[in-house]
Structures are given as C-alpha cells and as structure tokens.
Amino acid sequence: MAHKSTLDRLRILADAAKYDASCASSGTSKRDSRGGKGIGSTEGMGICHAYAPDGRCISLLKLLLTNHCVFDCHYCVNRKSSNVERAKFTPQEVADLTLAFYKRNYIEGLFLSSGIIRSSDHTMEMLVETARILREEHDFRGYIHLKTIPEADPEIVHCAGLYADRVSINVELPTDAGLTRLAPDKNAGQIDNAMAGMKSAIVEAKDAKKRFRHAPKFAPAGQSTQMIVGADAASDADIVTRASSLYTRHRLRRVYYSAFSPIPDASAVLPLKRPPLIREHRLYQSDWLMRFYGFAPHEVAQAAGADGMLPLDIDPKLAWALKFRESFPVDVNRAPKETLLRVPGLGTRAVGQILMARRHRRLRLDDVAKLTVSVKKVQPFIVTADWRPVLLTDRADLKALIAPKAEQLELFAA
Amino acid sequence: MTALQHVRLGTYYVMPMATSDDFEEWRDHARRLLMADVPPDRVAWTEPGGSAGDLFSHGDRRLPVPDRDAPQPRVSKRFMDIAKTVLLNSDLERFSLLYRVLWRLQAKPRLIEDMADPDVRAMADMARAVRRDIHKMRAFVRFRVVEEEAEDGSRGEHYVAWFEPFHHILRHNAGFFTRRFANMRWSILTPRGSLHWDGETLREGPPATRADAPGGDPAEDLWRSYYASIFNPARLKVGAMLKEMPRKYWKNIPEAQLIPELIAGAQAREATMVEKGALDMGERPETLDAINKAIHACARCPIGELHNTAVMGEGPQDAVFMIVGEQPGDQEDLQGRPFVGPAGQLLDVHLAQAGIDRSAAYVTNAVKHFKHAQRGKRRLHQSPTAKEIDMCRWWVESERMIVQPKLVLAMGASAARGMLGRTVSITKARGAPIPLEDGSELWVTAHPSYLLRLDGAGREEQERLFREDLAAVAARLAQLQAA
Known part of the structure; x- marks a missing residue:
C-alpha cells in the first residue's frame, strides 16, 4: 500500500471524527503561555474559530489517531466490517499538526479520539502519549480533550486526566439493550464504571487542589459523554431520564446528543430510519431546561406525549406550558424568578433583565417587548401593568396561535 | 453657569x-x-x-x-x-x-x-x-508564517495576520494575543493600526493595508482540507453558520472560500452517503411468505446479483427449535431448500443420533443466497463477508421474530454472526447458551461442512465435539418442552 500523504490522512481521520458532537473548549482552568516555553492559553470562554456549513462550531482540531478498529459497532463508520478507507497518524504527527494549526490561530486545541488498534490499552497509551508530547515537550497550554476507552487499564486512563482538560467516555446509546444490540463489543457496566472512576478522580483532584496549591490538576474541564439518538427504540423521556442520571451520578459537564446520521457503508443489521435533526434540537432544549431553567427530569418527561416523545413542532418549554395552563398567566411585575423562567419565550437573560427593570418601573407589555425576542410568544402567558390575556390561556387553539407556522408546500415552485 | x-x-x-x-x-x-x-x-x-x-x-x-x-x-x-x-x-x-x-x-x-x-x-x-x-477577532485572526531575519541576525518564524475589525478593538485585544502567543513573533495588521510582538515587548504601529500582509501559507491547504472533512453534509444548517460567521468576515478567512462549493455539493454527497450507507429495508415483513417474496427480489449486496436463487428457511412456523446455517450451497441453490446437500445429509445423521426431529425444527441460513465463484463448470463456495452477513441479518431476524423459537442453534461463525451481530470464536462460544434479547437462547456449534473438509484424527475429534453440542441441545430442548 502506498504511503498516504499527511493531507490525505488528515482528510480521512477528520472525516471519521466528525460524528463526535462535542467541540467545547470552555470551562477549564485559566492559564496562558507567559513565563513558559510554548504557546497556548485558556481564558474561561471557549472560542469557535470557524463554523462549518452544518452550523457546527470548529473550535478544536478533532481527529482520530486511527480509524482502524477491532470493534464492530453497527452505527459506527469505522467499525471493523466497514469498507472505509483507513489511515493512521503517529502521536508525534498529531502533536505537530496541532501546534501548526494553533500557531496560526485556527484552533483552541485538540480533541483526540481513536479506533481501537491492537488493544484498548495500546490505543489509550497512544492517545495519552500525544497529549504528553504536547504538554511536556512543547509546553502547550491550549485545550486538550481526550476520548478515553472504558475497556483500557484504569491507570492509563488516569494519565489522560493528568494531561487533558476534558475527558469523555461515550455511553453511545441511551439504553443498555441498544448498546448490546448495536455495539456488541461494548459493555454498559464497564462504561458506567469508567465514568464513576473518572468522577472520583476529578473530585479527589479538586479536593487536593483546595488543600495543596501544587496538587496536580486532573481534567479541570470535567467529563462529558455522547449518545446517539434514533438508533434504538429509546423515547425522549428515556433519554432525558438517562441524561439526568448521568448528570447527577457522574457529575458530567455535558451530555451530547447526536442524531443518528447516515454514514457511508453503514451496517444493515438495523435498517435505520434517520431521525429528524429537530429531535436532537428538542433534546438539547430539554437538557437546557434541566440545567438552567429549574425543570426536574420528570417535568421534562411531562412535556412529552404518551409515547414518551417530545413534540417536534414546538419546543419542550412551550409544550409543558400548554399542558399546565393552570400555572399561567404569570405576573412579570411580581412573579419570582423560578416562575418567570417557566414562561415560554423568556430566556434566562430576559428574566434577569425583567427582574432588574421592574425595580424601576411597573413593566408594560411594550417594556417586555424590548426585553424579549418575540413578545407574541410570551403574551398569552404573562400579565403586565397594561395587559392580561383573559381567555387566551384557556383557548383550545392556543397552540395553533403561537406555534411556529409550518412551512407552506411549494405548490407553485418552479 | x-x-x-x-x-x-x-x-x-x-x-x-x-x-x-x-x-x-x-x-x-x-x-x-x-x-x-x-x-x-x-x-x-x-x-x-x-x-x-x-x-x-x-x-x-x-x-x-x-x-x-x-x-x-x-x-x-x-x-x-x-x-x-x-x-x-x-x-x-x-x-x-x-x-x-x-x-x-x-x-x-x-x-x-x-x-x-x-x-x-x-x-x-x-x-x-x-x-x-x-470575540470574533480572537476567533478569526489567521496568522500566516514568513521566514524572516530578526534584528540580531538570527532567522526565525514571523506570524503575520491581516484583520479588519468593525470597532476600535485592536488595542483592547492586544493582551489576549500576547498571553496566548507569548513565545512567538507575531504582528496583527489592520486598517486602524497594527500590533507587533517580538516575544518581549508589544509595539503599536500605523494603519496597514492588505498588501502589507503575506499572501499565503502552505498550512492553509491542510486547514482547508480539515475544514471540508469535518463538515457533515448530512446536516446542512447554513443559517446557523451565517449567524456565527457572517459573510462580512469571510474575506479574511482562508477556509471560507470553500463554503459555497461545500454547500452546493452537500446534497449530492448526502445522497451518495445514504445510497452507500444505511439501506432502507422498508417495513419489517410480518409473514414468512412476505420474507420469501422479498429475499427473491433482494439485491442489496453483490451476492444477490450472482447467478443464484434465494433459499428460504423451512419448517413449522411455531417451531420451538431453529437451526441456522451459513448460506445455501450448490445443491440447496438448485433445489431451493436449505440443508439438502452433503452438509445437510451429515446434519441429518447427527440430528437423528441426538434424537432431534428435524421436521419439527425451523431450518434456515444466515445468508439467503449462494455466494460462489465460477470455476469452469463448478461453482465454488465462497464465505460471505461480515458486511454481507450483517445485511442479510434483517431477513433471518425477521424469520426469528415470526417463528419465535425458544432455542436457536447457530452452526458456524457466519451463522453466529447473523444472530449476534458480532464475530465469536466457535471454540469459546460452544457448549453454553448465550441469552438473546427476546428471552430465547442461542447455542453455537461448528458447521457440518467444516467436518466434511477434515479427515483422520481431526475429523474424529470435531465430530465428537459436534455430537456433544447436539446432545447438549437435545437435553436443553427436552427441558424447555417439559417446562
């Protein structure tokens, strides 16, 4: 086989990495390259250096070390039985590429994952080695996210946390049954154990840091995970419940959802109907409701229909409000913060501004309009100094009045 | 006043x-x-x-x-x-x-x-x-490297960027770039002024023009290639991109010139991906007849396009016991029935010895068509690939959902893969049941045609193991039927 050029390998291994949703580079410890020998800084807020036409941010150099894999997970483009073109990088090559891109200000750092070659331990060692070269040989102070392999020796996995800002282990599928079926080489218990191990290491390191200034940092940006949506039978309610248990049990920073997307050379074990992209969006919205709007997981599940699926045509917050109309309207001049956060159309920022502004004036509908994106959406659910929705909140066709209009079919399109 | x-x-x-x-x-x-x-x-x-x-x-x-x-x-x-x-x-x-x-x-x-x-x-x-x-300046400044002689005569890399901010933010952002690239020589040129860092001190310079900045950098080819590859054409969301990377910034971002062609090519690329990728097998067939019809029309993998006929499983629709082989052979293909060739005859002998009634079992194959290579007048058996087995799994699984056996015997690695979706070692997997998700159990043994290929002591040993497996299955079947 002819040796592939760096350009070709970059193309293959970036292409293989695009199914990992995370590109976050925020929330790690603050540091910069002053006083060091290398380059790099992290200042809290992540930076998206580019956006691809799929609307996703490009913040990190997202690569697989190799897309060779001994595993045979059916949803994965890199599985053993797939015919995709294969390539691999050495840790040194990835480190060099990361530095070359970073110096030109293309990226915030590296997100490295890999197919399993030889063994889980060997692969994990290669991932850690890449991070080590960057940190120790080049004094790189940018962001590093390492995917860790739950099947690998915990000690090697632990090393990943010493070099990386963030570590992640993918739960892959929302249900254990789905995992057994679609990722026959993986084991739900093992994944859970690995996450639990990671959590205690992160907590311990934080604790040590409080007591000893020079205690080593361990994955200061925490751990995250990803699950594929629409590849198994899990309902939105199942997924939300699973996510919330991951947040609480393993203190994950983020759970990413990835709508199953057609992959080249897919397995036909499960002929998959592609889930609508909007489903993924609704799940992220419900994730936000739990993390920033004070919704409990069972409340998000209440917004779902009898089949456990969130409506696709309206967002989960509106769905919840339409189901629990007795909680509305809410008086924007009096209601406490938690109640305001429940109003469809009011985001956390608008709520903050309402709370501040109402100390100075009795808010009228006009004022609320200035603080929100769409007052029309908010109107049926609020009371202001000069507005009361009267019967609106009780109207049976309320959903039709405020839900975004479905696009007209292009009857007369050329 | x-x-x-x-x-x-x-x-x-x-x-x-x-x-x-x-x-x-x-x-x-x-x-x-x-x-x-x-x-x-x-x-x-x-x-x-x-x-x-x-x-x-x-x-x-x-x-x-x-x-x-x-x-x-x-x-x-x-x-x-x-x-x-x-x-x-x-x-x-x-x-x-x-x-x-x-x-x-x-x-x-x-x-x-x-x-x-x-x-x-x-x-x-x-x-x-x-x-x-x-924020956008921090994101969209793109340095290009030039080899330059420093004042002390040493040669080194100088990173130079051309950027056009919309507000008076250049000086404000100086700190960010010095903190991030403390050990690099860099300059940022803008129409409102310029910044120069030599690794120790920051110097402010006069406004510059685009012509003052270098025209290219070989690393940009790598970066553009990365940009084009990380983009998923199956999820085009141009609006979301434009919101965060408005057109007004594009002219100074090297990868942005690819955007129009990426968008234009996306739908075609997605269509190819879908075509090459997840097949729409349609609704799951609900009767054995429907499966039989469908497999005759199936050409989703190259085997279906060879000169052959699909061979459907046979046996009672309410069988407790299901036997799965690899694929039809020459004889099976000609007669249109499973396990009627030499391997089938050997299987019949062993089933009879174990006291299992073949006519009460549902007998089928993991792959529905005979995969072979033509050698003169002979058709030589070829093993199906993992991918082909996985594709055909849809059919054998549909059969299993209709028949609902309590015990499935997979003969050979291909059959085992058809049941489990992963490759198992026969040596390791045989002799004990593997639970299936519908509550039934899977037993794995060698394929009878494997026995036919052996002779001497090896054959004797493998026949013994095969007998033992069938005996164990027979005992388990008796248990299941008694329960």
Whole structure:
C-alpha cells in the first residue's frame, strides 16, 4: 500500500471524527503561555474559530489517531466490517499538526479520539502519549480533550486526566439493550464504571487542589459523554431520564446528543430510519431546561406525549406550558424568578433583565417587548401593568396561535 | 453657569476626541462638562479627523469652565464597565449617548439597571456589538508564517495576520494575543493600526493595508482540507453558520472560500452517503411468505446479483427449535431448500443420533443466497463477508421474530454472526447458551461442512465435539418442552 500523504490522512481521520458532537473548549482552568516555553492559553470562554456549513462550531482540531478498529459497532463508520478507507497518524504527527494549526490561530486545541488498534490499552497509551508530547515537550497550554476507552487499564486512563482538560467516555446509546444490540463489543457496566472512576478522580483532584496549591490538576474541564439518538427504540423521556442520571451520578459537564446520521457503508443489521435533526434540537432544549431553567427530569418527561416523545413542532418549554395552563398567566411585575423562567419565550437573560427593570418601573407589555425576542410568544402567558390575556390561556387553539407556522408546500415552485 | 443658562445663552460645545478608543480621555471631558452643568444636547463630540456637522459649526471649542463649587460627579461601577466597552464601538453617536446617560444618572443613579429604558438599551446593544467583535477577532485572526531575519541576525518564524475589525478593538485585544502567543513573533495588521510582538515587548504601529500582509501559507491547504472533512453534509444548517460567521468576515478567512462549493455539493454527497450507507429495508415483513417474496427480489449486496436463487428457511412456523446455517450451497441453490446437500445429509445423521426431529425444527441460513465463484463448470463456495452477513441479518431476524423459537442453534461463525451481530470464536462460544434479547437462547456449534473438509484424527475429534453440542441441545430442548 502506498504511503498516504499527511493531507490525505488528515482528510480521512477528520472525516471519521466528525460524528463526535462535542467541540467545547470552555470551562477549564485559566492559564496562558507567559513565563513558559510554548504557546497556548485558556481564558474561561471557549472560542469557535470557524463554523462549518452544518452550523457546527470548529473550535478544536478533532481527529482520530486511527480509524482502524477491532470493534464492530453497527452505527459506527469505522467499525471493523466497514469498507472505509483507513489511515493512521503517529502521536508525534498529531502533536505537530496541532501546534501548526494553533500557531496560526485556527484552533483552541485538540480533541483526540481513536479506533481501537491492537488493544484498548495500546490505543489509550497512544492517545495519552500525544497529549504528553504536547504538554511536556512543547509546553502547550491550549485545550486538550481526550476520548478515553472504558475497556483500557484504569491507570492509563488516569494519565489522560493528568494531561487533558476534558475527558469523555461515550455511553453511545441511551439504553443498555441498544448498546448490546448495536455495539456488541461494548459493555454498559464497564462504561458506567469508567465514568464513576473518572468522577472520583476529578473530585479527589479538586479536593487536593483546595488543600495543596501544587496538587496536580486532573481534567479541570470535567467529563462529558455522547449518545446517539434514533438508533434504538429509546423515547425522549428515556433519554432525558438517562441524561439526568448521568448528570447527577457522574457529575458530567455535558451530555451530547447526536442524531443518528447516515454514514457511508453503514451496517444493515438495523435498517435505520434517520431521525429528524429537530429531535436532537428538542433534546438539547430539554437538557437546557434541566440545567438552567429549574425543570426536574420528570417535568421534562411531562412535556412529552404518551409515547414518551417530545413534540417536534414546538419546543419542550412551550409544550409543558400548554399542558399546565393552570400555572399561567404569570405576573412579570411580581412573579419570582423560578416562575418567570417557566414562561415560554423568556430566556434566562430576559428574566434577569425583567427582574432588574421592574425595580424601576411597573413593566408594560411594550417594556417586555424590548426585553424579549418575540413578545407574541410570551403574551398569552404573562400579565403586565397594561395587559392580561383573559381567555387566551384557556383557548383550545392556543397552540395553533403561537406555534411556529409550518412551512407552506411549494405548490407553485418552479 | 447652570444648565438653564447654557440653554438661554445658546452655547454649544464641540468636544474633539483625540483618540477613538481612549476611555480616560472621554471621561475627563465628560467630568468637566458635567461639573460645568452642560446639558447633553449642548455638546457635540467629534472623532479624530471628523467634524461636528452644521448644527455645531459655530460651537465653542473652548472647554467649559466647571463651577468651582460643583461636586465631583459620582457614578456606579456598572455604568463605568459598560461605558468602557461602548466607547470602543465605531458608532459616532457613542460619545454623546454615554454623556446623555451619565447626565441622566445624576438625577436617577440606578437608571443603568433599567433595561427597558431606550438609552440604557442602546448602550447595551452597542456594548454587545463590541464584545462580539472582540470575540470574533480572537476567533478569526489567521496568522500566516514568513521566514524572516530578526534584528540580531538570527532567522526565525514571523506570524503575520491581516484583520479588519468593525470597532476600535485592536488595542483592547492586544493582551489576549500576547498571553496566548507569548513565545512567538507575531504582528496583527489592520486598517486602524497594527500590533507587533517580538516575544518581549508589544509595539503599536500605523494603519496597514492588505498588501502589507503575506499572501499565503502552505498550512492553509491542510486547514482547508480539515475544514471540508469535518463538515457533515448530512446536516446542512447554513443559517446557523451565517449567524456565527457572517459573510462580512469571510474575506479574511482562508477556509471560507470553500463554503459555497461545500454547500452546493452537500446534497449530492448526502445522497451518495445514504445510497452507500444505511439501506432502507422498508417495513419489517410480518409473514414468512412476505420474507420469501422479498429475499427473491433482494439485491442489496453483490451476492444477490450472482447467478443464484434465494433459499428460504423451512419448517413449522411455531417451531420451538431453529437451526441456522451459513448460506445455501450448490445443491440447496438448485433445489431451493436449505440443508439438502452433503452438509445437510451429515446434519441429518447427527440430528437423528441426538434424537432431534428435524421436521419439527425451523431450518434456515444466515445468508439467503449462494455466494460462489465460477470455476469452469463448478461453482465454488465462497464465505460471505461480515458486511454481507450483517445485511442479510434483517431477513433471518425477521424469520426469528415470526417463528419465535425458544432455542436457536447457530452452526458456524457466519451463522453466529447473523444472530449476534458480532464475530465469536466457535471454540469459546460452544457448549453454553448465550441469552438473546427476546428471552430465547442461542447455542453455537461448528458447521457440518467444516467436518466434511477434515479427515483422520481431526475429523474424529470435531465430530465428537459436534455430537456433544447436539446432545447438549437435545437435553436443553427436552427441558424447555417439559417446562
């Protein structure tokens, strides 16, 4: 086989990495390259250096070390039985590429994952080695996210946390049954154990840091995970419940959802109907409701229909409000913060501004309009100094009045 | 003079700003005006090089004289924080807006918290535009490297960027770039001025033009290739991209030139992906007849396109026991029935020995078509690939869902893969049941044609193991039927 050029390998291994949703580079410890020998800084807020036409941010150099894999997970483009073109990088090559891109200000750092070659331990060692070269040989102070392999020796996995800002282990599928079926080489218990191990290491390191200034940092940006949506039978309610248990049990920073997307050379074990992209969006919205709007997981599940699926045509917050109309309207001049956060159309920022502004004036509908994106959406659910929705909140066709209009079919399109 | 006197006397003040982004300068002027009690509508502010317009052409260019006993104006930290950012906005109105709010704050100190107030709102909007530009500069500056001789004669890399900010943010962002690239020699050139860092000190330079910046960098090819590869054509969301990376920034971003072709090619690429990828097998067939019809029409993998006929499983639809082989052979293909060739005959012998009634079992194959290579007049058996087995799994699984056996015997690695979706070692998997997700169990053994290929001691040993497996299955079947 002819040796592939760096350009070709970059193309293959970036292409293989695009199914990992995370590109976050925020929330790690603050540091910069002053006083060091290398380059790099992290200042809290992540930076998206580019956006691809799929609307996703490009913040990190997202690569697989190799897309060779001994595993045979059916949803994965890199599985053993797939015919995709294969390539691999050495840790040194990835480190060099990361530095070359970073110096030109293309990226915030590296997100490295890999197919399993030889063994889980060997692969994990290669991932850690890449991070080590960057940190120790080049004094790189940018962001590093390492995917860790739950099947690998915990000690090697632990090393990943010493070099990386963030570590992640993918739960892959929302249900254990789905995992057994679609990722026959993986084991739900093992994944859970690995996450639990990671959590205690992160907590311990934080604790040590409080007591000893020079205690080593361990994955200061925490751990995250990803699950594929629409590849198994899990309902939105199942997924939300699973996510919330991951947040609480393993203190994950983020759970990413990835709508199953057609992959080249897919397995036909499960002929998959592609889930609508909007489903993924609704799940992220419900994730936000739990993390920033004070919704409990069972409340998000209440917004779902009898089949456990969130409506696709309206967002989960509106769905919840339409189901629990007795909680509305809410008086924007009096209601406490938690109640305001429940109003469809009011985001956390608008709520903050309402709370501040109402100390100075009795808010009228006009004022609320200035603080929100769409007052029309908010109107049926609020009371202001000069507005009361009267019967609106009780109207049976309320959903039709405020839900975004479905696009007209292009009857007369050329 | 009081505010009223200013109005009565018709005095106007023109405040020429010497810099565009120096908050201290604005603050000194504003303090003076405030202490002289000059109302906001009596002041015109000018940018460096700009004029105050007709209205103020006769304005007084002397600074107002503060009242000697005027108190030092006080203002909240919140105002100061927002004002510092607003001042960097390139809107000509920013100086007067800030002064107007400052003026109003004297009477209503907490006005700045009232986001419903139009002035406060305007300030917030201006500040937001500046913060966004600051952020976008950090994101979209693209350095190009040039080999250069430094002043001390040593050769080294010099990273140079050309960027066009929309607001006066260059100086504000200097700290970010020195912190991030502390050990690099870099310059950022803009139409509003330039920054140069040599690893130790930061130097400000005059405005530059695009021609002053290098034209390219070989690493950009790698970066563009990365950009094109990381993009998933199956999820085109151009609006989301434009929101965060508006067209106005594109001209200085090397990868942005790819965007039109990526978008144009996306639908075609997705179609190919779907075509090559997940097959739409349609609804799951609900009867064995429907499966039989469908497999005859199936050409989803290359085997289906060979010269052969699909072979359907056979046996009672309510069988407790299901036997799965690899694929039809030459004889099976000709007769259209499973396990009728030499391997089938050997299987019959062993089933009879174990006391299993074949006619009560549902017998089928993991792959429905005979995969072979033509050698003269003979058709030579070829093993199906993992991918082909996986594709055919849809059919054998549909059969299993209809028949619902309690025990499945998979003979050979291909059959085992067809049941489990992964490759198992026969040696390791045989002899014990593997639970299936519907509650039934799977037993794995060798394929009888494997026995046919062996001879001597090897054959004897494998036949013994095969017998043992069948005996174990027979015993388990008896248990299941008794339960």
